[in-house]
Amino acid sequence: MAEIGRQREWLAPWRELQQRLEDLVTLAELAEQEEDPAAAAEAERELVALQGKFNELETSSLLSGEHDDHHAIISINAGAGGTEACDWVDMLARMYLRWAERHGYQSEVIDRTAGESAGSKSLTAVITGPSAYGYLRAERGVHRLVRISPFDAQKRRHTTFASVDVIPEVEAADRVEIAPEEIKVETYRSTGAGGQHVNKTDSAVRITHLATGIVAQCQNERSQHNNRTNAMRVLMGRLLERRRAEQQQKMAEIRGEQPPIEWARQIRSYFLHPYKMVKDHRTEFETANAEAVLDGGLDDLIGAFLQWDASNGKAA
Numbered sequence: 001m002a003e004i005g006r007q008r009e010w011l012a013p014w015r016e017l018q019q020r021l022e023d024l025v026t027l028a029e030l031a032e033q034e035e036d037p038a039a040a041a042e043a044e045r046e047l048v049a050l051q052g053k054f055n056e057l058e059t060s061s062l063l064s065g066e067h068d069d070h071h072a073i074i075s076i077n078a079g080a081g082g083t084e085a086c087d088w089v090d091m092l093a094r095m096y097l098r099w100a101e102r103h104g105y106q107s108e109v110i111d112r113t114a115g116e117s118a119g120s121k122s123l124t125a126v127i128t129g130p131s132a133y134g135y136l137r138a139e140r141g142v143h144r145l146v147r148i149s150p151f152d153a154q155k156r157r158h159t160t161f162a163s164v165d166v167i168p169e170v171e172a173a174d175r176v177e178i179a180p181e182e183i184k185v186e187t188y189r190s191t192g193a194g195g196q197h198v199n200k201t202d203s204a205v206r207i208t209h210l211a212t213g214i215v216a217q218c219q220n221e222r223s224q225h226n227n228r229t230n231a232m233r234v235l236m237g238r239l240l241e242r243r244r245a246e247q248q249q250k251m252a253e254i255r256g257e258q259p260p261i262e263w264a265r266q267i268r269s270y271f272l273h274p275y276k277m278v279k280d281h282r283t284e285f286e287t288a289n290a291e292a293v294l295d296g297g298l299d300d301l302i303g304a305f306l307q308w309d310a311s312n313g314k315a316a
Contacts, residue, residue, distance in 0.1 A: 006069055009130060010060075017053055024050065055303070060131065062306040066244070068134030070168035072127045073237045078120070079142070079161030083151050086119030088160045091294060092143060093123050096136070098296025105129030110230040111218045118151070124218075124234060126169060133168040138305035139298075140166045141267030148273045157273055161266075167237035176239045183235075184208045185228070190219040207231045214238050268301070270294070283308040 024046050031039035063069070076092050078085035093109075100107040111124040127136060142163050149158040170176065187202040204219030205227040216234035218227040270290060271277045278293045278301070279286040285304035287293065293301065 013053070013057055017050065017057065020046070020050055020053075056299075059299075059303040059306055062310050063131050063134035064310075065134060065137070067168035067240070068137075069131050070133040070170075071129065072133040072136045073124065073167050073169055073234055074127060074136060074139070075122065075124045075165045075167075075234075076120075077122045077163045077165075078115070079163065081158070081160045083115060083117050083119060084149050084158050084160045085162060086115030086117075086121055087151070088143075088145050088162045089115075089120045089123055091145070092162055092164065093120070093125065095294050095296055095298070096127065096139070097125065099298045100127045100129065100132070100296075102296050103129060105132055110220055110234070112220060126230075126233070128169075133166065135302050135306075136166045138302045138309075139164050139267075144266055144269045146269065146271045146273065167234075167241040169233060170236040170240055176236050176243075178209070178232075178236070178239075182210055184210060187224060188219075203227060205231045207235050209235060209239065212239070212242065214242065280304065 024043060027039060027046070028043045030036070031043055074096055076089045078089045081088070097107045106128040107125055108128075109123060109125045111122070113121040113123075115121050142161055145160045145162075147158065147160075148155050152158065184207070186206045186208070188204050188206065189202055190204040203222060203224045204217065205224060206215060206217040207228070208215050214235065216231045216238060218230040218234070221227045221230065267282055268278065268280045270293070271279075272290060275288075276290040277286055277288050278290050280301055283301075283304040285301060287300065289297070
C-alpha cells in the first residue's frame, strides 16, 4: 500500500501537467482564431509556468536510487577554523532548513553542539518530505566558504570548511536489526541553553555501535527516552548507508574501479569576497546569486547534480 501511494503521488503531477498542457493548446488555438492579444499573453505566461513545472518533474524523475524516496537525516560538522567554522555550520543548517521550508517539508533539529563563542560545532536535523534524501544526497561532502570574517577585527579574508553527511531515515522495510549487546548506550548532561530541565539531568544519549564504531547522539529533547529514540534513528540510518557504501565498493572492485574517498572531497565552494559565486566542483554548475543559494535556493544545484549523477551511472 505504501508503494501504491508513492506511485500515485509520483504520477499525479504528471497527469496534472498533461491536463494543463491540453488546456493551453485550446487557449492558444482560441487566441489565434479570434486574434485576442490578452488570451495570447495568458497563453505565453502559462507556457512559461508549464516549462518550469516540467523541469521540476524531470529532475524528480532522476530519483531512482534504492532509498531516494526516504526522508533525510543531515549532519553538519565544523572543520578547522574555530568560531568561523562554527558559524559556517549554522549558515549551512539555515540553508537546508530554508530549502525544506520552501518545499513544504518538515524539519527538526535533533542534536546540536554549540561552538565556544558562536555557531555550532556540529548539528543534526531530520528533513521529512517526499524524496528528501534523494534530493539532499547531492549535498554530501565538504563545503568551502570564502569571505571577510565578521569575527576578524582586521577584516581579513578567511577560508572555512564544513562537512555535510546525508543518510536516509530508516523505514520499517529497511530496518537494521541491532541486538542490545551490539551497542553501548551512554547518558550525559545536555549542553544546551539551559532551563528548568535541560542541563539538570542526564537526559542526553550517546549510542555506539560496537562492531563498526559508528556513534549517534541526541540531546535536544527534554526526555531521555525521546533522545534515545532519535539517536537510534540516526544510528540505523548510518548503518544502512554504510551497508550501501560497502555494496558499492564491492561492485567497484569487481569492475576494477578505484572508488573515490568521498569524505575528503571538496564538492562546492561559496565565494562572498572578492566576488560572489557558488560553484559545484562535480558538475561545474555555478551561479553568481550566492545570497539566494544560502537562503535555500538549492534546486538548480541539486538538479545539475542529479543529471550528472545519472550520466555517470549510465557511463559506468
